[in-house]
Amino acid sequence: MLTLKNPNGLAKAVVVLLAGDIVFDVLLGLIDVRGLAAENGTYFDPAVIGGVDLYVAYSMAFTLWFATAVVFIIWFHRLRKNAEVWARDLQGRTPGWAIGGWFIPVANLWIPQGIAADIWRASRWEPSAADAKGEMTLLNSWWAVWVADTIVDRIASQLYKWAETPEAYDTATLWSLASYGLDIVAAVLAIRVVRRLTSMQTAKATGMIPAAQ
Template sequence: MSFSAPGSPPPPPQGPGPQPPYGAAPYPAQPQPQPGYHHPGQPMPGHPYAGQPMPGQPVPGQPYPGGQPYPVPPPPVQALRSPQGLSTALTVLLSVAGVVNLFSAATNLYTWSLMRDVIANPAQVADDTLDGADMLTGLAGALQMLTLLGTCVVFIIWFHRVRTNGQVFRPDAFTLSSGWAIGAWFIPVGNLFLPYRVAKQTWDASVQLAPDGSYRHVSGVPLTSWWIVWVASALLGRIFSPLYERADTPESLRDVSAFGAVCDLTTVAAAVLAVLFVRKLTALQNVKAAQGPYAAV
């Protein structure tokens, strides 16, 4: 029986199923934000949702109020960085490496002489003398590894620096990205020609143009001669290592010691030519950075 007032609409029909208790809400109660507490579903005051602009800021890609275009940040511009300090450090390291390889060549020649004497008359060579030769050989090998590691690290840093500068001088001179100045050295077989390609393009980009804008030739003999001798030294070193490990007789030690001396002297020549190449390319970049892309004469 209804107690509604006359003329009032009838109460809504009650659906089947249990009804919430008196005073209970039909949905789970939502937490009420407390002063200083940020509700997870609401934006912070002054902070829009992710992907929405701040109040008063234009939407990216949309014009400013009044028809002004939304400014696009300029792309990053590479800047020239002087390779002079790295060039000086490389000159010192390559010089030290040359001296170490000279010492190694002398050690190999000393071992060759001892093995020749052992073959001729084993009794005339004392065991202490042979032990001393082994110690010198081990010392030379350790010094070679240390100088090689330090020189390689600094050389690759310098090589990447001049390659990046070349990109600033002449972006159109390159077919490989600047990352190849580092990665090319670690590719088997590819490291016999890819670094030269990067070096040649960097060399060309670092040469000033003639006053009339035409190509100005600068001899690439320092680059080419260094690369040929360096590749020869690398290949000889790869041949020497397994030969030395297998040498276990006086005859084989004599032969491998002579071959090791040749490898060391080739490495000395490569170090000298590397100094000339590094200093010449650094000088080309210093001149172009100071005087501009056109030569005075």
């Protein structure tokens, strides 16, 4: 028997973790800015970036990012299971795809977005109704920025691997800065998506809590 599960606790955890990711994006972005301003040959000197240990900073950021990804996917899967209760016939993929879809190379650039759209429709009052004008703007904006961030981050990583001159490192750093900027925007939009979808499901389950904007 399918039963609804409360997503509020997971949603709060995801929001806190995403906020932490934003803080680290700002910190690492400032490190890149200081690196660009540094004299040639001193980019990797901790003293140039205010005494911050790069390896510690990146390790902490990666640990936080990993924790965010894990909790986000658990939250996402819970919402997909809830969507099964309300509109199983409108779900294009089984709940397992809410987890596995994130780990398929290339296809993960569109599979989770399709699942999220199905969850959104199932979570509103009339799942079968046509999408209202602009209804999916928040969801689609988040996804577009996330995909752009993923692509730019991969380009930056490759440029760092190929870099052999100060100029090449600067180019890679500029791409890295762009990635941090996109990641901040994606995280802000993700927070709004998490709050919105969670509130929609809570509203539908209780019939009395208004959905957050």
